[in-house]
Amino acid sequence: MRILWTLPYLPWPTTSGGKTREYHLLRNLAARGHRITLLVQSKTELDDATRIALEPWLERLIVIPRRPLRSVRTLLAMVFARPPMLASANGFSPPLQHAFEALLQEQWDVIQIEHSYSFQPFEAPLRHTGKPFVMTEHNIESGLGAASYHHFPDWAKPFTRFDQWRYRHWEKRVFAQTRELIAVTEDDAKGLTRLTSRATRLVVNGVDCDYYAKVNPDRYSRRLLFIGNYEYGPNLDAVEWALDHIMPKVWKLDPMVRLTIGGYAMPAEWRERWGDHRIDWLGYVPDLRTVQKEAAIFFAPLREGGGSKLKVLEAMAAGLTVVTTAQGCSGLKVANGTHYLGCEDAHGLALLLVEAIEQPTRLARVGEAGRAYVREYHDWSVSAAQLEGIYSRIHRQEDAQACV
Structure with a gap:
């Protein structure tokens, strides 16, 4: 045509x-x-x-x-x-x-x-x-x-x-x-x-499933990852909520957890606003596989937005366990505990992250279930x-x- x-x-x-x-x-x-x-x-x-x-x-x-x-x-x-x-x-x-x-x-x-x-x-x-x-x-x-x-x-x-x-x-x-x-x-x-x-x-x-098929996340790394486009308001809100209310609770329970934040149009003032050495700040990442393979969990604390989230689909296609909210997995036919791990409040998400980071076998099971889901329904x-x-x-x- x-x-x-x-x-x-x-x-x-x-x-x-x-x-x-x-x-x-x-x-x-x-x-x-x-x-x-x-x-x-x-x-x-x-x-x-x-x-x-x-x-x-x-x-x-x-x-x-x-x-x-x-x-x-x-x-x-x-x-x-x-x-x-x-x-x-x-x-x-x-x-x-x-x-x-x-x-x-x-x-x-x-x-x-x-x-x-x-x-x-x-x-x-x-x-x-x-x-x-x-x-x-x-x-x-x-x-x-x-x-x-x-x-x-x-x-x-x-x-x-x-x-x-x-x-x-x-x-x-x-x-x-x-x-x-x-x-x-x-x-x-x-x-x-x-x-x-x-x-x-x-x-x-x-998602281009073949592109992400060979990514093997480091489930022992104790590293969380978030990628977003920061011209989009819901991604700004996600980072602010994570760093003001969720990660302080995580670090109180487990000070060894690290967080990588990357993406397009990242505000320059964030590095000064949140100067914790456990946060690694990246700009736009042309090839997400380079950072996906270093992470144990894709953490998407989204409270706003619509549609289905391509960053979540890409993380699942790479075999990463996704920890998120109902908004983060909106539009997807996925089950909490099977294809992703989810909670709605800051305290619950912090506990979920700390528990999951200690269980590499669980991360592997959930991550591979998410990978199989996107290959069948979202290629x-x-x-x-x-x-x-x-x-x-x-x-x-x-x-x-x-x-x-």
């Missing part, structure tokens, strides 16, 4: 869950013979490394620069426009809209839009041409925004309530126009179905097959309508 795919960010380097998902789905669909044109609005420039990583999988790569977040146009739109804050920041881009209009003059088997917050520049051209499109919503953004708004100052509370109201209305408006709406977890699919009163399809998040080949099935069903329906 010829596929027109749109994104509000470049999917390389894979510094976030969303970028990782997009890159691997594009790669797997291209490997299955589909011809993809990728239209991107990006806040970062297209460099040679990104071009080299993406172009082998694409017929065309078209990148439109996004205006600065603090531009007058963006700030006015975020406050006064009908779309919510996130959709306004990514919308109202004449160059992007014109590029999309030109592409719509071509014949496409599928038009794939990622994220409702990216939709504003595409709405008028799609309505004008009447062409159907598929949308994947990675989170129910109105609910995710509600989880993050508490980071705003008190004086901004009236605006955050207003913006959440705007996003609920924006979701209903956008989703009503889709040919197919896709979620990444069953819970989100149910939530979107309730919101739209129509079926929502599922394409799960995945990227599974996700690509689910998405391809949706495309094929749409194509058959259109062929049947044409015959009538």
